[in-house]
Amino acid sequence: QQQVKQSPQSLIVQKGGISIINCAYENTAFDYFPWYQQFPGKGPALLIAIRPDVSEKKEGRFTISFNKSAKQFSLHIMDSQPGDSATYFCAARKRGSTLGRLYFGRGTQLTVWP
Amino acid sequence: DTEVTQTPKHLVMGMTNKKSLKCEQHMGHRAMYWYKQKAKKPPELMFVYSYEKLSINESVPSRFSPECPNSSLLNLHLHALQPEDSALYLCASSPILTTDDTEAFFGQGTRLTVV
Numbered sequence: 725q726q727q728v729k730q731s732p733q734s735l736i737v738q739k740g741g742i743s744i745i746n747c748a749y750e751n752t753a754f755d756y757f758p759w760y761q762q763f764p765g766k767g768p769a770l771l772i773a774i775r776p777d778v779s780e781k782k783e784g785r786f787t788i789s790f791n792k793s794a795k796q797f798s799l800h801i802m803d804s805q806p807g808d809s810a811t812y813f814c815a816a817r818k819r820g821s822t823l824g825r826l827y828f829g830r831g832t833q834l835t836v837w838p
Numbered sequence: 839d840t841e842v843t844q845t846p847k848h849l850v851m852g853m854t855n856k857k858s859l860k861c862e863q864h865m866g867h868r869a870m871y872w873y874k875q876k877a878k879k880p881p882e883l884m885f886v887y888s889y890e891k892l893s894i895n896e897s898v899p900s901r902f903s904p905e906c907p908n909s910s911l912l913n914l915h916l917h918a919l920q921p922e923d924s925a926l927y928l929c930a931s932s933p934i935l936t937t938d939d940t941e942a943f944f945g946q947g948t949r950l951t952v953v
Contacts, residue, residue, distance in 0.1 A: 826942060828880035
């Protein structure tokens with residue numbers, strides 16, 4: 725059972741546009757929500773992360789919006805660039821986890837056209 | 839140093855071969871992980887080590903045998919693999935206690951092809 729649901733599966737955006745990827749979860753034990761960026765042939769790299777006591781977190785062109793009551797969170801990439809073309813995974817981790825186990829969404833393949 | 843180093847980067851092995859994947863980190867992390875990732879899929883957790891002891895085994899077939907010889911090294915021994923085991927094998931590490939500043943660092947992966 726997929727504990728974190730991610731959409732869309734693929735996304736095509738024009739350079740300069742806004743990319744939006746959505747994730748949803750059911751387990752209220754999750755308390756840490758990272759986004760990972762993965763380029764082909766590379767390992768995932770942490771992009772930005774949020775805890776549920778914050779509704780929004782911004783780092784440069786990347787923003788996470790978090791809706792605790794709806795159990796949804798999303799990644800917004802402003803002014804999308806061709807170099808942002810990659811696969812993005814949302815993930816979640818349980819409260820009090822002593823092992824940092826991550827539950828991943830299925831991933832979104834983002835293509836930014838020049 | 840925030841790197842997790844995996845070797846080799848690429849590996850082609852026959853179904854009767856025995857090979858090992860290696861992972862090394864020097865961040866002082868006491869939790870280390872093996873993930874398997876198929877094309878266009880998310881990483882799937884295989885094993886978790888904490889303090890060099892196996893803590894989680896996600897019902898992985900015995901042809902995959904993990905080993906954690908010390909706090910910096912993690913190995914994955916492979917024997918009698920099947921073609922469907924071809925995938926990107928990722929190693930990751932993190933601190934044991936999860937706090938606001940905790941994150942998991944992933945290696946670049948080993949691209950394994952079983953022929």
